[in-house]
Amino acid sequence: MSKDKELEIQLQFLDEALEYLGTLEDALLGLANGRIDTGKINAALRAAHSVKGGAGMMGFHTLSQLAHRLEDSFKVLKMQKASLEIDGDLEGLLLSAVDCLRHVIGCDRHNVSLDPRWLDYHANPIFDQLYERLGDPQAEDATSVLSPEEGQDIIPLFFQTEVEGCLQRLESVLADPEMPCLYEEIAILAQELGGLGEMLQLSAFTRLCESVARHLEAAPEETEAIARQALQAWRRSPGPRFDG
The missing domain is CATH 1.10.167 (Regulator of G-protein Signalling 4; domain 2)
Structure with missing residues:
Protein backbone atom coordinates (compact mmCIF):
# COMPACT_ATOMS: atom_id res chain seq x y z
CA MET A 1 0.00 0.00 0.00
CA SER A 2 1.34 3.45 -0.89
CA LYS A 3 2.11 5.95 1.84
CA ASP A 4 -0.47 8.34 0.40
CA LYS A 5 -3.20 5.70 0.52
CA GLU A 6 -2.24 4.72 4.06
CA LEU A 7 -2.40 8.36 5.14
CA GLU A 8 -5.79 8.76 3.47
CA ILE A 9 -7.18 5.79 5.40
CA GLN A 10 -5.76 7.06 8.69
CA LEU A 11 -7.26 10.51 8.18
CA GLN A 12 -10.61 8.98 7.32
CA PHE A 13 -10.56 7.01 10.56
CA LEU A 14 -9.64 10.09 12.58
CA ASP A 15 -12.59 11.95 11.04
CA GLU A 16 -14.86 9.08 12.09
CA ALA A 17 -13.32 9.11 15.56
CA LEU A 18 -14.26 12.77 15.96
CA GLU A 19 -17.84 11.87 15.09
CA TYR A 20 -17.76 9.19 17.79
CA LEU A 21 -16.68 11.83 20.29
CA GLY A 22 -19.90 13.67 19.51
CA THR A 23 -21.80 10.53 20.54
CA LEU A 24 -19.83 10.41 23.78
CA GLU A 25 -20.54 14.04 24.59
CA ASP A 26 -24.22 13.62 23.79
CA ALA A 27 -24.41 10.86 26.40
CA LEU A 28 -22.65 12.99 29.02
CA LEU A 29 -24.09 16.48 28.71
CA GLY A 30 -26.59 17.06 31.50
CA LEU A 31 -25.75 13.73 33.11
CA ALA A 32 -25.65 15.27 36.58
CA ASN A 33 -29.12 16.79 36.17
CA GLY A 34 -31.10 13.65 35.40
CA ARG A 35 -31.08 9.89 35.36
CA ILE A 36 -28.76 8.00 33.05
CA ASP A 37 -30.21 7.51 29.58
CA THR A 38 -29.53 3.82 28.91
CA GLY A 39 -29.80 4.19 25.15
CA LYS A 40 -27.25 6.99 25.09
CA ILE A 41 -24.88 5.07 27.35
CA ASN A 42 -25.14 2.03 25.08
CA ALA A 43 -24.34 4.25 22.08
CA ALA A 44 -21.40 5.74 23.98
CA LEU A 45 -20.09 2.27 24.83
CA ARG A 46 -20.15 1.32 21.16
CA ALA A 47 -18.50 4.60 20.17
CA ALA A 48 -15.67 4.23 22.69
CA HIS A 49 -15.19 0.60 21.66
CA SER A 50 -14.96 1.59 17.99
CA VAL A 51 -12.39 4.30 18.69
CA LYS A 52 -10.36 1.91 20.83
CA GLY A 53 -10.34 -0.86 18.22
CA GLY A 54 -9.82 1.31 15.16
CA ALA A 55 -7.05 3.33 16.80
CA GLY A 56 -5.26 0.17 17.84
CA MET A 57 -5.36 -1.20 14.32
CA MET A 58 -4.21 2.10 12.80
CA GLY A 59 -1.27 2.35 15.18
CA PHE A 60 -2.63 5.24 17.24
CA HIS A 61 -1.76 3.52 20.49
CA THR A 62 -2.23 6.38 22.94
CA LEU A 63 -5.67 7.10 21.50
CA SER A 64 -6.56 3.41 21.79
CA GLN A 65 -5.39 3.21 25.41
CA LEU A 66 -7.28 6.31 26.52
CA ALA A 67 -10.42 5.22 24.67
CA HIS A 68 -10.18 1.88 26.47
CA ARG A 69 -10.07 3.62 29.84
CA LEU A 70 -13.06 5.76 28.91
CA GLU A 71 -14.94 2.69 27.69
CA ASP A 72 -14.44 1.13 31.12
CA SER A 73 -15.91 4.25 32.73
CA PHE A 74 -19.02 3.96 30.58
CA LYS A 75 -19.35 0.30 31.53
CA VAL A 76 -19.40 1.28 35.19
CA LEU A 77 -21.96 4.01 34.49
CA LYS A 78 -24.13 1.44 32.78
CA MET A 79 -23.93 -1.33 35.33
CA GLN A 80 -23.75 0.61 38.60
CA LYS A 81 -25.96 3.59 37.85
CA ALA A 82 -28.26 2.82 40.78
CA SER A 83 -25.44 3.11 43.33
CA LEU A 84 -23.33 5.86 41.77
CA GLU A 85 -23.33 9.45 42.92
CA ILE A 86 -23.43 11.32 39.64
CA ASP A 87 -22.65 14.97 40.23
CA GLY A 88 -21.24 17.86 38.28
CA ASP A 89 -17.68 16.88 39.14
CA LEU A 90 -18.08 13.41 37.63
CA GLU A 91 -19.77 14.81 34.54
CA GLY A 92 -16.94 17.31 34.19
CA LEU A 93 -14.29 14.60 34.50
CA LEU A 94 -15.96 12.50 31.82
CA LEU A 95 -16.25 15.47 29.45
CA SER A 96 -12.60 16.35 30.13
CA ALA A 97 -11.66 12.77 29.23
CA VAL A 98 -13.47 13.18 25.90
CA ASP A 99 -11.55 16.44 25.36
CA CYS A 100 -8.33 14.50 25.95
CA LEU A 101 -9.28 12.09 23.18
CA ARG A 102 -10.01 15.07 20.93
CA HIS A 103 -6.57 16.53 21.64
CA VAL A 104 -4.87 13.22 20.84
CA ILE A 105 -6.84 12.91 17.60
CA GLY A 106 -5.75 16.43 16.63
CA CYS A 107 -2.10 15.57 17.24
CA ASP A 108 -2.41 12.32 15.29
CA ARG A 109 -4.16 14.11 12.44
CA HIS A 110 -1.40 16.70 12.11
CA ASN A 111 1.38 14.17 12.77
CA VAL A 112 2.44 16.05 15.89
CA SER A 113 4.04 14.10 18.72
CA LEU A 114 2.16 14.21 21.99
CA ASP A 115 3.92 16.13 24.73
CA PRO A 116 4.71 13.56 27.45
CA ARG A 117 4.19 16.30 30.03
CA TRP A 118 0.64 16.81 28.78
CA LEU A 119 -0.01 13.11 29.26
CA ASP A 120 1.61 13.00 32.69
CA TYR A 121 0.22 16.20 34.15
CA HIS A 122 -3.10 16.66 32.34
CA ALA A 123 -4.56 13.59 30.61
CA ASN A 124 -3.52 10.75 32.90
CA PRO A 125 -4.62 12.57 36.09
CA ILE A 126 -8.10 12.99 34.59
CA PHE A 127 -8.40 9.29 33.85
CA ASP A 128 -6.88 8.44 37.24
CA GLN A 129 -9.54 10.55 38.96
CA LEU A 130 -12.22 8.77 36.95
CA TYR A 131 -10.81 5.46 38.09
CA GLU A 132 -10.86 6.63 41.71
CA ARG A 133 -14.52 7.61 41.34
CA LEU A 134 -15.73 4.62 39.33
CA GLY A 135 -13.25 1.77 39.74
CA ASP A 136 -13.10 -1.23 37.42
CA PRO A 137 -16.12 -2.61 35.56
CA GLN A 138 -17.58 -5.59 37.35
CA ALA A 139 -16.85 -9.03 35.89
CA GLU A 140 -20.19 -9.53 34.24
CA ASP A 141 -20.95 -10.74 30.78
CA ALA A 142 -21.24 -8.07 28.13
CA THR A 143 -24.79 -9.04 27.40
CA SER A 144 -25.83 -7.43 30.68
CA VAL A 145 -23.72 -4.38 29.89
CA LEU A 146 -25.73 -3.86 26.74
CA SER A 147 -29.15 -4.78 28.13
CA PRO A 148 -31.62 -1.94 28.46
CA GLU A 149 -32.96 -0.82 31.80
CA GLU A 150 -36.22 -2.69 31.36
CA GLY A 151 -34.35 -5.98 31.19
CA GLN A 152 -35.19 -6.75 27.57
CA ASP A 153 -32.62 -8.46 25.38
CA ILE A 154 -30.98 -5.78 23.29
Missing part, protein backbone atom coordinates in the same frame (compact mmCIF):
# COMPACT_ATOMS: atom_id res chain seq x y z
CA ILE A 155 -28.64 -8.07 21.34
CA PRO A 156 -30.97 -8.78 18.38
CA LEU A 157 -31.67 -5.06 17.99
CA PHE A 158 -27.98 -4.32 18.43
CA PHE A 159 -27.10 -6.65 15.55
CA GLN A 160 -29.89 -5.34 13.36
CA THR A 161 -28.63 -1.79 13.71
CA GLU A 162 -24.87 -1.84 14.27
CA VAL A 163 -23.87 -4.95 12.35
CA GLU A 164 -26.28 -4.32 9.52
CA GLY A 165 -24.90 -0.82 9.16
CA CYS A 166 -21.37 -2.23 8.87
CA LEU A 167 -22.41 -4.81 6.29
CA GLN A 168 -24.23 -2.20 4.23
CA ARG A 169 -21.06 -0.11 4.26
CA LEU A 170 -19.12 -3.09 2.93
CA GLU A 171 -21.76 -3.66 0.26
CA SER A 172 -21.43 -0.06 -0.89
CA VAL A 173 -17.67 -0.48 -1.29
CA LEU A 174 -18.14 -3.70 -3.26
CA ALA A 175 -20.71 -1.96 -5.47
CA ASP A 176 -18.23 0.77 -6.41
CA PRO A 177 -16.35 -0.21 -9.58
CA GLU A 178 -13.09 1.01 -8.04
CA MET A 179 -13.77 -0.71 -4.69
CA PRO A 180 -11.93 2.01 -2.75
CA CYS A 181 -9.90 0.83 0.24
CA LEU A 182 -11.56 -2.60 0.13
CA TYR A 183 -8.70 -4.40 1.88
CA GLU A 184 -8.68 -1.87 4.71
CA GLU A 185 -12.46 -1.89 4.94
CA ILE A 186 -12.76 -5.66 5.34
CA ALA A 187 -9.77 -5.80 7.72
CA ILE A 188 -11.22 -3.15 10.01
CA LEU A 189 -14.67 -4.70 9.78
CA ALA A 190 -13.35 -8.13 10.78
CA GLN A 191 -11.62 -6.58 13.78
CA GLU A 192 -14.62 -4.48 14.83
CA LEU A 193 -17.11 -7.33 14.51
CA GLY A 194 -14.68 -9.73 16.18
CA GLY A 195 -14.38 -7.34 19.11
CA LEU A 196 -18.15 -7.11 19.24
CA GLY A 197 -18.39 -10.90 19.30
CA GLU A 198 -15.95 -11.05 22.21
CA MET A 199 -17.83 -8.33 24.07
CA LEU A 200 -21.12 -10.20 23.66
CA GLN A 201 -19.49 -13.59 24.31
CA LEU A 202 -20.58 -14.97 20.93
CA SER A 203 -17.75 -17.42 20.34
CA ALA A 204 -18.83 -18.70 16.92
CA PHE A 205 -19.29 -15.18 15.58
CA THR A 206 -15.87 -14.24 16.94
CA ARG A 207 -14.24 -17.28 15.30
CA LEU A 208 -15.84 -16.35 11.98
CA CYS A 209 -14.35 -12.86 12.19
CA GLU A 210 -10.93 -14.25 13.10
CA SER A 211 -11.13 -16.61 10.12
CA VAL A 212 -11.88 -13.72 7.77
CA ALA A 213 -8.89 -11.79 9.13
CA ARG A 214 -6.56 -14.78 8.71
CA HIS A 215 -7.65 -15.45 5.13
CA LEU A 216 -7.25 -11.78 4.25
CA GLU A 217 -3.75 -11.60 5.69
CA ALA A 218 -2.71 -14.82 3.97
CA ALA A 219 -4.06 -13.90 0.53
CA PRO A 220 -4.41 -10.12 0.08
CA GLU A 221 -4.56 -10.62 -3.69
CA GLU A 222 -7.92 -12.33 -3.19
CA THR A 223 -9.42 -9.47 -1.20
CA GLU A 224 -12.54 -9.11 -3.33
CA ALA A 225 -13.42 -12.81 -3.18
CA ILE A 226 -12.76 -12.92 0.56
CA ALA A 227 -14.88 -9.82 1.12
CA ARG A 228 -17.83 -11.25 -0.82
CA GLN A 229 -17.61 -14.60 0.97
CA ALA A 230 -17.30 -12.86 4.34
CA LEU A 231 -20.32 -10.71 3.60
CA GLN A 232 -22.41 -13.80 2.83
CA ALA A 233 -21.13 -15.60 5.93
CA TRP A 234 -21.91 -12.66 8.20
CA ARG A 235 -25.37 -12.36 6.72
CA ARG A 236 -26.04 -16.07 7.34
CA SER A 237 -24.79 -15.88 10.90
CA PRO A 238 -27.40 -14.61 13.36
CA GLY A 239 -24.96 -13.75 16.16
CA PRO A 240 -27.50 -13.60 19.00
CA ARG A 241 -28.32 -17.28 18.55
CA PHE A 242 -24.76 -18.64 18.27
CA ASP A 243 -24.27 -19.60 21.88
CA GLY A 244 -27.85 -19.98 22.97
Whole structure:
Protein backbone atom coordinates (compact mmCIF):
# COMPACT_ATOMS: atom_id res chain seq x y z
CA MET A 1 0.00 0.00 0.00
CA SER A 2 1.34 3.45 -0.89
CA LYS A 3 2.11 5.95 1.84
CA ASP A 4 -0.47 8.34 0.40
CA LYS A 5 -3.20 5.70 0.52
CA GLU A 6 -2.24 4.72 4.06
CA LEU A 7 -2.40 8.36 5.14
CA GLU A 8 -5.79 8.76 3.47
CA ILE A 9 -7.18 5.79 5.40
CA GLN A 10 -5.76 7.06 8.69
CA LEU A 11 -7.26 10.51 8.18
CA GLN A 12 -10.61 8.98 7.32
CA PHE A 13 -10.56 7.01 10.56
CA LEU A 14 -9.64 10.09 12.58
CA ASP A 15 -12.59 11.95 11.04
CA GLU A 16 -14.86 9.08 12.09
CA ALA A 17 -13.32 9.11 15.56
CA LEU A 18 -14.26 12.77 15.96
CA GLU A 19 -17.84 11.87 15.09
CA TYR A 20 -17.76 9.19 17.79
CA LEU A 21 -16.68 11.83 20.29
CA GLY A 22 -19.90 13.67 19.51
CA THR A 23 -21.80 10.53 20.54
CA LEU A 24 -19.83 10.41 23.78
CA GLU A 25 -20.54 14.04 24.59
CA ASP A 26 -24.22 13.62 23.79
CA ALA A 27 -24.41 10.86 26.40
CA LEU A 28 -22.65 12.99 29.02
CA LEU A 29 -24.09 16.48 28.71
CA GLY A 30 -26.59 17.06 31.50
CA LEU A 31 -25.75 13.73 33.11
CA ALA A 32 -25.65 15.27 36.58
CA ASN A 33 -29.12 16.79 36.17
CA GLY A 34 -31.10 13.65 35.40
CA ARG A 35 -31.08 9.89 35.36
CA ILE A 36 -28.76 8.00 33.05
CA ASP A 37 -30.21 7.51 29.58
CA THR A 38 -29.53 3.82 28.91
CA GLY A 39 -29.80 4.19 25.15
CA LYS A 40 -27.25 6.99 25.09
CA ILE A 41 -24.88 5.07 27.35
CA ASN A 42 -25.14 2.03 25.08
CA ALA A 43 -24.34 4.25 22.08
CA ALA A 44 -21.40 5.74 23.98
CA LEU A 45 -20.09 2.27 24.83
CA ARG A 46 -20.15 1.32 21.16
CA ALA A 47 -18.50 4.60 20.17
CA ALA A 48 -15.67 4.23 22.69
CA HIS A 49 -15.19 0.60 21.66
CA SER A 50 -14.96 1.59 17.99
CA VAL A 51 -12.39 4.30 18.69
CA LYS A 52 -10.36 1.91 20.83
CA GLY A 53 -10.34 -0.86 18.22
CA GLY A 54 -9.82 1.31 15.16
CA ALA A 55 -7.05 3.33 16.80
CA GLY A 56 -5.26 0.17 17.84
CA MET A 57 -5.36 -1.20 14.32
CA MET A 58 -4.21 2.10 12.80
CA GLY A 59 -1.27 2.35 15.18
CA PHE A 60 -2.63 5.24 17.24
CA HIS A 61 -1.76 3.52 20.49
CA THR A 62 -2.23 6.38 22.94
CA LEU A 63 -5.67 7.10 21.50
CA SER A 64 -6.56 3.41 21.79
CA GLN A 65 -5.39 3.21 25.41
CA LEU A 66 -7.28 6.31 26.52
CA ALA A 67 -10.42 5.22 24.67
CA HIS A 68 -10.18 1.88 26.47
CA ARG A 69 -10.07 3.62 29.84
CA LEU A 70 -13.06 5.76 28.91
CA GLU A 71 -14.94 2.69 27.69
CA ASP A 72 -14.44 1.13 31.12
CA SER A 73 -15.91 4.25 32.73
CA PHE A 74 -19.02 3.96 30.58
CA LYS A 75 -19.35 0.30 31.53
CA VAL A 76 -19.40 1.28 35.19
CA LEU A 77 -21.96 4.01 34.49
CA LYS A 78 -24.13 1.44 32.78
CA MET A 79 -23.93 -1.33 35.33
CA GLN A 80 -23.75 0.61 38.60
CA LYS A 81 -25.96 3.59 37.85
CA ALA A 82 -28.26 2.82 40.78
CA SER A 83 -25.44 3.11 43.33
CA LEU A 84 -23.33 5.86 41.77
CA GLU A 85 -23.33 9.45 42.92
CA ILE A 86 -23.43 11.32 39.64
CA ASP A 87 -22.65 14.97 40.23
CA GLY A 88 -21.24 17.86 38.28
CA ASP A 89 -17.68 16.88 39.14
CA LEU A 90 -18.08 13.41 37.63
CA GLU A 91 -19.77 14.81 34.54
CA GLY A 92 -16.94 17.31 34.19
CA LEU A 93 -14.29 14.60 34.50
CA LEU A 94 -15.96 12.50 31.82
CA LEU A 95 -16.25 15.47 29.45
CA SER A 96 -12.60 16.35 30.13
CA ALA A 97 -11.66 12.77 29.23
CA VAL A 98 -13.47 13.18 25.90
CA ASP A 99 -11.55 16.44 25.36
CA CYS A 100 -8.33 14.50 25.95
CA LEU A 101 -9.28 12.09 23.18
CA ARG A 102 -10.01 15.07 20.93
CA HIS A 103 -6.57 16.53 21.64
CA VAL A 104 -4.87 13.22 20.84
CA ILE A 105 -6.84 12.91 17.60
CA GLY A 106 -5.75 16.43 16.63
CA CYS A 107 -2.10 15.57 17.24
CA ASP A 108 -2.41 12.32 15.29
CA ARG A 109 -4.16 14.11 12.44
CA HIS A 110 -1.40 16.70 12.11
CA ASN A 111 1.38 14.17 12.77
CA VAL A 112 2.44 16.05 15.89
CA SER A 113 4.04 14.10 18.72
CA LEU A 114 2.16 14.21 21.99
CA ASP A 115 3.92 16.13 24.73
CA PRO A 116 4.71 13.56 27.45
CA ARG A 117 4.19 16.30 30.03
CA TRP A 118 0.64 16.81 28.78
CA LEU A 119 -0.01 13.11 29.26
CA ASP A 120 1.61 13.00 32.69
CA TYR A 121 0.22 16.20 34.15
CA HIS A 122 -3.10 16.66 32.34
CA ALA A 123 -4.56 13.59 30.61
CA ASN A 124 -3.52 10.75 32.90
CA PRO A 125 -4.62 12.57 36.09
CA ILE A 126 -8.10 12.99 34.59
CA PHE A 127 -8.40 9.29 33.85
CA ASP A 128 -6.88 8.44 37.24
CA GLN A 129 -9.54 10.55 38.96
CA LEU A 130 -12.22 8.77 36.95
CA TYR A 131 -10.81 5.46 38.09
CA GLU A 132 -10.86 6.63 41.71
CA ARG A 133 -14.52 7.61 41.34
CA LEU A 134 -15.73 4.62 39.33
CA GLY A 135 -13.25 1.77 39.74
CA ASP A 136 -13.10 -1.23 37.42
CA PRO A 137 -16.12 -2.61 35.56
CA GLN A 138 -17.58 -5.59 37.35
CA ALA A 139 -16.85 -9.03 35.89
CA GLU A 140 -20.19 -9.53 34.24
CA ASP A 141 -20.95 -10.74 30.78
CA ALA A 142 -21.24 -8.07 28.13
CA THR A 143 -24.79 -9.04 27.40
CA SER A 144 -25.83 -7.43 30.68
CA VAL A 145 -23.72 -4.38 29.89
CA LEU A 146 -25.73 -3.86 26.74
CA SER A 147 -29.15 -4.78 28.13
CA PRO A 148 -31.62 -1.94 28.46
CA GLU A 149 -32.96 -0.82 31.80
CA GLU A 150 -36.22 -2.69 31.36
CA GLY A 151 -34.35 -5.98 31.19
CA GLN A 152 -35.19 -6.75 27.57
CA ASP A 153 -32.62 -8.46 25.38
CA ILE A 154 -30.98 -5.78 23.29
CA ILE A 155 -28.64 -8.07 21.34
CA PRO A 156 -30.97 -8.78 18.38
CA LEU A 157 -31.67 -5.06 17.99
CA PHE A 158 -27.98 -4.32 18.43
CA PHE A 159 -27.10 -6.65 15.55
CA GLN A 160 -29.89 -5.34 13.36
CA THR A 161 -28.63 -1.79 13.71
CA GLU A 162 -24.87 -1.84 14.27
CA VAL A 163 -23.87 -4.95 12.35
CA GLU A 164 -26.28 -4.32 9.52
CA GLY A 165 -24.90 -0.82 9.16
CA CYS A 166 -21.37 -2.23 8.87
CA LEU A 167 -22.41 -4.81 6.29
CA GLN A 168 -24.23 -2.20 4.23
CA ARG A 169 -21.06 -0.11 4.26
CA LEU A 170 -19.12 -3.09 2.93
CA GLU A 171 -21.76 -3.66 0.26
CA SER A 172 -21.43 -0.06 -0.89
CA VAL A 173 -17.67 -0.48 -1.29
CA LEU A 174 -18.14 -3.70 -3.26
CA ALA A 175 -20.71 -1.96 -5.47
CA ASP A 176 -18.23 0.77 -6.41
CA PRO A 177 -16.35 -0.21 -9.58
CA GLU A 178 -13.09 1.01 -8.04
CA MET A 179 -13.77 -0.71 -4.69
CA PRO A 180 -11.93 2.01 -2.75
CA CYS A 181 -9.90 0.83 0.24
CA LEU A 182 -11.56 -2.60 0.13
CA TYR A 183 -8.70 -4.40 1.88
CA GLU A 184 -8.68 -1.87 4.71
CA GLU A 185 -12.46 -1.89 4.94
CA ILE A 186 -12.76 -5.66 5.34
CA ALA A 187 -9.77 -5.80 7.72
CA ILE A 188 -11.22 -3.15 10.01
CA LEU A 189 -14.67 -4.70 9.78
CA ALA A 190 -13.35 -8.13 10.78
CA GLN A 191 -11.62 -6.58 13.78
CA GLU A 192 -14.62 -4.48 14.83
CA LEU A 193 -17.11 -7.33 14.51
CA GLY A 194 -14.68 -9.73 16.18
CA GLY A 195 -14.38 -7.34 19.11
CA LEU A 196 -18.15 -7.11 19.24
CA GLY A 197 -18.39 -10.90 19.30
CA GLU A 198 -15.95 -11.05 22.21
CA MET A 199 -17.83 -8.33 24.07
CA LEU A 200 -21.12 -10.20 23.66
CA GLN A 201 -19.49 -13.59 24.31
CA LEU A 202 -20.58 -14.97 20.93
CA SER A 203 -17.75 -17.42 20.34
CA ALA A 204 -18.83 -18.70 16.92
CA PHE A 205 -19.29 -15.18 15.58
CA THR A 206 -15.87 -14.24 16.94
CA ARG A 207 -14.24 -17.28 15.30
CA LEU A 208 -15.84 -16.35 11.98
CA CYS A 209 -14.35 -12.86 12.19
CA GLU A 210 -10.93 -14.25 13.10
CA SER A 211 -11.13 -16.61 10.12
CA VAL A 212 -11.88 -13.72 7.77
CA ALA A 213 -8.89 -11.79 9.13
CA ARG A 214 -6.56 -14.78 8.71
CA HIS A 215 -7.65 -15.45 5.13
CA LEU A 216 -7.25 -11.78 4.25
CA GLU A 217 -3.75 -11.60 5.69
CA ALA A 218 -2.71 -14.82 3.97
CA ALA A 219 -4.06 -13.90 0.53
CA PRO A 220 -4.41 -10.12 0.08
CA GLU A 221 -4.56 -10.62 -3.69
CA GLU A 222 -7.92 -12.33 -3.19
CA THR A 223 -9.42 -9.47 -1.20
CA GLU A 224 -12.54 -9.11 -3.33
CA ALA A 225 -13.42 -12.81 -3.18
CA ILE A 226 -12.76 -12.92 0.56
CA ALA A 227 -14.88 -9.82 1.12
CA ARG A 228 -17.83 -11.25 -0.82
CA GLN A 229 -17.61 -14.60 0.97
CA ALA A 230 -17.30 -12.86 4.34
CA LEU A 231 -20.32 -10.71 3.60
CA GLN A 232 -22.41 -13.80 2.83
CA ALA A 233 -21.13 -15.60 5.93
CA TRP A 234 -21.91 -12.66 8.20
CA ARG A 235 -25.37 -12.36 6.72
CA ARG A 236 -26.04 -16.07 7.34
CA SER A 237 -24.79 -15.88 10.90
CA PRO A 238 -27.40 -14.61 13.36
CA GLY A 239 -24.96 -13.75 16.16
CA PRO A 240 -27.50 -13.60 19.00
CA ARG A 241 -28.32 -17.28 18.55
CA PHE A 242 -24.76 -18.64 18.27
CA ASP A 243 -24.27 -19.60 21.88
CA GLY A 244 -27.85 -19.98 22.97
